[in-house]
Amino acid sequence: MSSFTKMFSSSIGNKILVALTGLFLCSFLIIHVSGNLQLFYHDNGMAFNTYTVFMTTNPLIKTVSYILYVSILFHAFKGLHLAYKNKKARPVSYAVTNASANSHWTSRNMGVLGTILLVFIVVHMSDFWYEYKFGHLPFVKYEKNLTTGEITSSPFQGQISGKQEQYVVEAENKEVTIVKDLYAEVQEEFKNPLMVALYVIAMAAVSFHLFHGFKSGFQTLGLNHKKYNGIIRFLALYVFAIIIPVTFAAMPVYFFLK
Amino acid sequence: MSGNMNLTLKVWRQKNKDSKGLLETYNVKNISPDMSFLEMFDVLNEELITKGEEPIAFDHDCREGICGMCSMYINGRPHGPKRGVTTCQLHMRSFKDGDTIVVEPWRATAFPVIKDLSVDRSAFDRIIASGGFVSVNTGNARDANNIPIPKDDADTAFDAAACIGCGACVAACKNASAMLFVSAKVSQLALLPQGQPERYMRVQSMVGQMDEEGFGNCTNTGACEAECPKGISLSNIARMNRDYIAAGLGSE
Numbered sequence: 001m002s003s004f005t006k007m008f009s010s011s012i013g014n015k016i017l018v019a020l021t022g023l024f025l026c027s028f029l030i031i032h033v034s035g036n037l038q039l040f041y042h043d044n045g046m047a048f049n050t051y052t053v054f055m056t057t058n059p060l061i062k063t064v065s066y067i068l069y070v071s072i073l074f075h076a077f078k079g080l081h082l083a084y085k086n087k088k089a090r091p092v093s094y095a096v097t098n099a100s101a102n103s104h105w106t107s108r109n110m111g112v113l114g115t116i117l118l119v120f121i122v123v124h125m126s127d128f129w130y131e132y133k134f135g136h137l138p139f140v141k142y143e144k145n146l147t148t149g150e151i152t153s154s155p156f157q158g159q160i161s162g163k164q165e166q167y168v169v170e171a172e173n174k175e176v177t178i179v180k181d182l183y184a185e186v187q188e189e190f191k192n193p194l195m196v197a198l199y200v201i202a203m204a205a206v207s208f209h210l211f212h213g214f215k216s217g218f219q220t221l222g223l224n225h226k227k228y229n230g231i232i233r234f235l236a237l238y239v240f241a242i243i244i245p246v247t248f249a250a251m252p253v254y255f256f257l258k
Numbered sequence: 259m260s261g262n263m264n265l266t267l268k269v270w271r272q273k274n275k276d277s278k279g280l281l282e283t284y285n286v287k288n289i290s291p292d293m294s295f296l297e298m299f300d301v302l303n304e305e306l307i308t309k310g311e312e313p314i315a316f317d318h319d320c321r322e323g324i325c326g327m328c329s330m331y332i333n334g335r336p337h338g339p340k341r342g343v344t345t346c347q348l349h350m351r352s353f354k355d356g357d358t359i360v361v362e363p364w365r366a367t368a369f370p371v372i373k374d375l376s377v378d379r380s381a382f383d384r385i386i387a388s389g390g391f392v393s394v395n396t397g398n399a400r401d402a403n404n405i406p407i408p409k410d411d412a413d414t415a416f417d418a419a420a421c422i423g424c425g426a427c428v429a430a431c432k433n434a435s436a437m438l439f440v441s442a443k444v445s446q447l448a449l450l451p452q453g454q455p456e457r458y459m460r461v462q463s464m465v466g467q468m469d470e471e472g473f474g475n476c477t478n479t480g481a482c483e484a485e486c487p488k489g490i491s492l493s494n495i496a497r498m499n500r501d502y503i504a505a506g507l508g509s510e
Contacts, residue, residue, distance in 0.1 A: 090366055224497075
């Protein structure tokens, strides 16, 4: 066991842990952005709200989400700790530096970008995660006509036993679903232009952070191979620096303009 | 002479390890574009000595790009504006008449300034020493090519072995990390059959010594590879990480 302790307390070991948690967070973003695409459905949020119930009740997903919270905290604070140690490795700084001649600025500003993201995650989770778990979100009742597929929604004032109630009224040929209305919270949040601006800025930070971070994670794990470097660079740029942040940023903008 | 230039130099002057240094301004005149950067410093030092001032201390030895001594951080880059060269291989034709050139020593906790532009790079020697020995058979000289080595491996090992230990990687890195240097020294042996018996022991002790010396952590900016006068590749760092992981997971 001592060889593990020695390995993970070394500089390379520390970086391996940051790389592993970072790549895990990258994989989470794929799930998060795909699920949130349901915000774009024209169904008054039924798909999104029922998906939210699934994501907060499924035992497997709940387990992974706790691993995720630990990973976010570890990645952020270990990263900041390493950045602090790196500062100490050069106590007297250069009078003149021309770093743009030898490296990309994203790679030199991971600490700053990461700090922006940490602040964003705190705001984001207190607005949605905390509100959903501990706040007082209203309930909404969806009635889906089983013949035409038409969905109507109305506020629901009563109490339900769990997070969701779903039943079929056979006489009227409809399916009734009652859930917490996180969708309404999303709509409300993004009426505020400041929030929209914060989200868009944070997504720019995600883009730059992952453009370097995704490639860097593989390099730290020793996965640098002529045959695969091309695909890693491709994914870093197109998937993690463009598609994911742009799709995320489109969500607040969509609700603001809606 | 036509084409000669007048330059303003801002050079880091520091009496000794413990004193505080500062940038001093010097005007050098009539510098030939064919001079090397170090020859320009020789001219300046001659002038300073004639005037009875203390000449600028700077490291240099072979002046042909193989010893790795000439550690000058010139206008924000180790070994100046050109890629793939040491300071002695940098010529004054890379500058224009009237330019201001800022010259600083390597800056790192692990490379304390001894005097002016001269830094103590013995941390590198201690890292190499910590790598230990390589098992070889003594006795009669063996036949050439007795041990078959794939051509690609031999070439890659040779590329890693081209490292001259100048420290430009540490100087260029925003974290003052020595990963490129250590990975070159690890790789040149890890790639060859002769390096196998102590391969995993070696990577562990060299990384351990590197951490102890107070170098920073690598964040894969790639500045080291870009500034390395010998073109040492970042793939060496990945190889060292792989070996280090294998050593940590596999050892008892």
